Amino acid sequence: MKKYEEIKKLSFSKPLTRISEKTISIHYDKLYQGYVKKWQEIQEKLKEIDKSTSNATFSDLRELKLEEGFAADAILLHEAYFDVLGGNGNPEGDIVDAIAKDFGSFEAWREEFEASGLAARGWVVLAYDFNDGKLHNYIADLHNQGGVWGTSPILVLDVYEHAYFIDYGSDRKNYIEAFFQNLNWEAINKKFLKIVRK
Numbered sequence: 344m345k346k347y348e349e350i351k352k353l354s355f356s357k358p359l360t361r362i363s364e365k366t367i368s369i370h371y372d373k374l375y376q377g378y379v380k381k382w383q384e385i386q387e388k389l390k391e392i393d394k395s396t397s398n399a400t401f402s403d404l405r406e407l408k409l410e411e412g413f414a415a416d417a418i419l420l421h422e423a424y425f426d427v428l429g430g431n432g433n434p435e436g437d438i439v440d441a442i443a444k445d446f447g448s449f450e451a452w453r454e455e456f457e458a459s460g461l462a463a464r465g466w467v468v469l470a471y472d473f474n475d476g477k478l479h480n481y482i483a484d485l486h487n488q489g490g491v492w493g494t495s496p497i498l499v500l501d502v503y504e505h506a507y508f509i510d511y512g513s514d515r516k517n518y519i520e521a522f523f524q525n526l527n528w529e530a531i532n533k534k535f536l537k538i539v540r541k
């Protein structure tokens with residue numbers, strides 16, 4: 344069971360292949376853990392506020408509820424991103440067949456996923472969509488904007504500049520290649536099987 348107040352440990356040791364220790368430290372130690380702390384702070388504030396002043400233009404409840412969703416999505420997406428790193432990049436498992444089935448071929452999926460990484464301003468998510476029972480590549484420009492209700496993330500790519508600028512400057516394409524080199528397909532497959540309960 345997910346506990347938003349708990350910091351999830353990294354499943355790999357730093358550095359990764361072609362992604363520096365400094366980048367991961369800033370990303371995991373400061374940014375990710377900062378979202379967990381802010382989520383906790385929001386929960387405390389929610390206990391104290393006056394709900395009788397609730398208003399859709401501005402109210403304490405509105406602001407806190409918006410930021411609660413923002414922080415929760417930031418936590419979930421970052422955990423999903425870190426969860427699939429630390430591997431050797433070799434695709435394996437039922438997930439590979441499922442991707443090929445839903446996208447025509449594994450290569451077609453990868454081409455769309457990588458291109459989506461250049462099109463998105465925040466995230467690319469290979470998700471299982473419970474609505475149609477298929478895999479989709481979805482993009483998001485903010486943690487809490489762009490997701491589709493009823494989907495479950497399987498493979499998540501962070502394309503915010505903090506994920507790559509120290510190592511690659513503005514060369515996001517090169518970072519996406521490094522991301523693929525570090526993918527742990529055993530972990531990705533496990534997540535997929537858990538979601539579809541195979």
Ligand SMILES: [Fe+2]
Nearest residue numbers: 370501503506
């Ligand atoms: Fe990030």
